[in-house]
Amino acid sequence: xxxxxxxxxxxxxxxxxxxxxxxxxxxxxxxxxxxxxxxxxxxxxxxxxxxxxxxxxxxxxxxxxxxxxxxxxxxxxxxxxxxxxxxxxxxxxxxxxxxxxxxxxxxxxxxxxxxxxxxxxxxxxxxxxxxxxxxxxxxxxxxxxxxxxxxxxxxxxxxxxxxxxxxxxxxxxxxxxxxxxxxxxxxxxxxxxxxxxxxxxxxxxxxxxxxxxxxxxxxxxxxxxxxxxxxxxxxxxxxxxxxxxxxxxxxxxxxxxxxxxxxxxxxxxxxxxxxxxxxxxxxxxxxxxxxxxxxxxxxxxxxxxxxxxxxxxxxxxxxxxxxxxxxxxxxxxxxxxxxxxxxxxxxxxxxxxxxxxxxxxxxxxxxxxxxxxxxxxxxxxxxxxxxxxxxxxxxxxxxxxxxxxxxxxxxxxxxxxxxxxxxxxxxxxxxxxxxxxxxxxxxxxxxxxxxxxxxxxxxxxxxxxxxxxxxxxxxxxx
Numbered sequence: 001x002x003x004x005x006x007x008x009x010x011x012x013x014x015x016x017x018x019x020x021x022x023x024x025x026x027x028x029x030x031x032x033x034x035x036x037x038x039x040x041x042x043x044x045x046x047x048x049x050x051x052x053x054x055x056x057x058x059x060x061x062x063x064x065x066x067x068x069x070x071x072x073x074x075x076x077x078x079x080x081x082x083x084x085x086x087x088x089x090x091x092x093x094x095x096x097x098x099x100x101x102x103x104x105x106x107x108x109x110x111x112x113x114x115x116x117x118x119x120x121x122x123x124x125x126x127x128x129x130x131x132x133x134x135x136x137x138x139x140x141x142x143x144x145x146x147x148x149x150x151x152x153x154x155x156x157x158x159x160x161x162x163x164x165x166x167x168x169x170x171x172x173x174x175x176x177x178x179x180x181x182x183x184x185x186x187x188x189x190x191x192x193x194x195x196x197x198x199x200x201x202x203x204x205x206x207x208x209x210x211x212x213x214x215x216x217x218x219x220x221x222x223x224x225x226x227x228x229x230x231x232x233x234x235x236x237x238x239x240x241x242x243x244x245x246x247x248x249x250x251x252x253x254x255x256x257x258x259x260x261x262x263x264x265x266x267x268x269x270x271x272x273x274x275x276x277x278x279x280x281x282x283x284x285x286x287x288x289x290x291x292x293x294x295x296x297x298x299x300x301x302x303x304x305x306x307x308x309x310x311x312x313x314x315x316x317x318x319x320x321x322x323x324x325x326x327x328x329x330x331x332x333x334x335x336x337x338x339x340x341x342x343x344x345x346x347x348x349x350x351x352x353x354x355x356x357x358x359x360x361x362x363x364x365x366x367x368x369x370x371x372x373x374x375x376x377x378x379x380x381x382x383x384x385x386x387x388x389x390x391x392x393x394x395x396x397x398x399x400x401x402x403x404x405x406x407x408x409x410x411x412x413x414x415x416x417x418x419x420x421x422x423x424x425x426x427x428x429x430x431x432x433x434x435x436x437x438x439x440x441x442x443x444x445x446x447x448x449x450x451x452x453x454x455x456x457x458x459x460x461x462x463x464x465x466x467x468x469x470x471x472x473x474x475x476x477x478x
Contacts, residue, residue, distance in 0.1 A: 027055045028135075029063035031088075033081055034071025036265075036437070037228050038102060039172040040181040042069045045101070047083040047168050052132045054154060059086060065097055069354045072104035072198060074367035084389050089118030097138050099123060100150075101131070105372075106198045109154055115364050119150040125184075125199055127155055129166045141292055169213055170205065170391055174449035175418055177436055178217050182210050182248065186230040187238075188268065190295075191306040191364070191373040192335065195230050202231065202238050207248055212257045216258035223453055224416060225252070226263045226435070233271035243275040253285045260453055262414070263435060270308040272317055282323045287432040288325050293333040294317075297352035298345040301338055304377065311352070318356065329433035331360035337386020338366045339377035352397055359404055361397040362440050365390045365422040398463045405440075406460035413442075415456040420447045429456070431466070440464040 028049055032042035034255020045067070046056060057063050066088050070081035081104045092098055099121040100112055106124035113119050120137035123131065132463050134153050140150045170181045185199040214225055227249075229235060249262060262285050262361060296302050302309035309328060322328050334353075335348060353361065365386035369375045414433045418441075420427035427448040434440045443465060444456055461469030 004398055007432050025055070026053070026064045027062060028065040028067060029057055029060045030069065031084060032069045033084065034069075034073065034077060036104065036172065036179045036226070037039045037181060037184075038069055038071060038232070039477075040170055040179055040228070041102065041125070041128050043130055043172040044165070044170055045069070046166040047127065048132050049135070053313075053316040054132075056133075059089070061093070065096060065099065065139075066092065066098045067131075067135075068103055069102040070100055070104035070109040071102065074369070075412055076362075076367070078104055078107075085112075085116040085119065089116055092118060097121065099135065099138060101125075101128065103198045105304040106154065107194060110149075110152060113150050121151045121153070123153040124155075126155060129164060131167060133291060165205075165209075169208075169216070171213055171217060172407055173217075173437060176222060176416060176453075177226060178218070178222045178225045179228050180210065180213055181205070181228050182232070182245075183229040183235050187234065188231060189306045190398065191304065191377075192338065192369065192373060194369055196243075197371065199230060202234055204236050204239050204241075204244065207236075207244075207251060208249060211251050214256045214259070218258040221451070223259065223451065224261040224263060225256070225259050226265060228265050231266060231268045231271075232264055232268045233273075233276070242329045243264045243273055246273065246275045246279045249279050249283065249286060253283060259285055261285065261287045261432060263287050263289055265435065267292045269294055270310065270313060272321075272326040277317075277321055277324060280321070289331070289432055289435065290321065290326045290328060291331045291435065295333065295335050296345075297334075298336065298341075298348040300343055301345050301349075304340055305338060305374070315356070320417075330356075331362075331435070331439065331449060332358050333362040333364065334393065335366050336366050337383070339374055339381060341366075341381055341389075350393060350396060351402070353393065357400050357404070358397070359401070361393075361401075362396070363390045363393045363422040364439065402461065402463045405463070405466055408458045408466060409461055410458065412455045412457045413468075414453055415442050415444065415468065417444075417448045417452045417454065419450050422447045429454075431456075440466065442466045442468050445469045 030041050030046055050056065060066055069084050071077040085100055088098055097120040098118060100119055101123045103125055105112060105122045106126065112122055119464060120142055121134060123134050130153060138151050143155055149372040172179045183202060183204040185202045186195045188204045194303055217225060232442040233245055235248060252262065267290060295305055295307055297311055299309040299311060318330060415429040417427055417429040425447055427446060429442045429444060430436065431442060442456060453472040457471050458466050458468045
């Protein structure tokens, strides 16, 4: 679902009108890799290209401009980005230009051309809003001939927001759900993370721009709004705001009352304030779901990670939230095999997961990143050990998740329908307990139109997914 036709505003800016004439009949193919935040950047770039007269195509061989919005967070993501770039470069026709955008471009800079011969342009994360003028410069630079080095657009200044976003909507829509980015960058010092290197420090978007986008999404029929950022709970601190996220949620719910669900992703341990808890507990638009990436549970490992190491705060805060918000689903992620992680430290993590009984857990084996502080640490854990620990922790969580899901059997929960298979008479949806792409699904008897939000009686449970039947079927539209 593309909302841009509904919310994009035509521009009378002379520069943009000139670009529209230059871009007449030119087409582009844009491949987006990585996380939902990257998807927002891709959609924003696509909107600017559309508004400037370019035509989107989903067939790379038909496009004049090939763009890959890369991911550079960890090794496997970088390998995937390079693979896609190389495949496009190998098939590139004489009139086509190939541009690498996004995180890997910002991280590797001119080294990317060594990994991908045939690149024509490299644009980083911090000036994605310059994509239209950059495409034109790359085409002029190429001039129909091969050049030894790509054109680069990698300014070192941190991302600027607001007016400098060229009026692009900072959203990515998937069916009846939409991701809305409220800030970019991060000021946290995590020793394993490349995000500050890639994105720069925190830059919060103006609240009025976020609220206006939420309102337009609601009016366009979006039912679930997912607020995303590198650190959602840090929103507004660079603007001098206190409890900026809680205030923003209240502003959104007043301006967009038609929204059914508001979901919060990527909270930072220690930054979940009393006011935010109160808003989640009292605002029925905010789903009872907390995504709180903890990364570990042993204080010594957390200190090496340069993460908050007060594990007791986690225990007390989650206990308090579960008391004030009945039915709260807590999701977290952990890294195993971090440099220096001993068997004793790993066992402490296992016991913590048993004790806390999280609803959703993602586990990652540590990915060696040479350019991060953790990459320089001694006592690197062998990959085979890290993978064995990942499997052990996942098996522990599977048992916990299954028990939690089984307790839902017999209950009726609202489910947002994402699609259906009429041939087999089955539909697929999500409860409030499940974020798209990362959590479980509900398999439902019957064919139900996507976008419906219906009460579903849960009749079966698996480790991650549920089975259910509708309490009522939607009334067909006239």
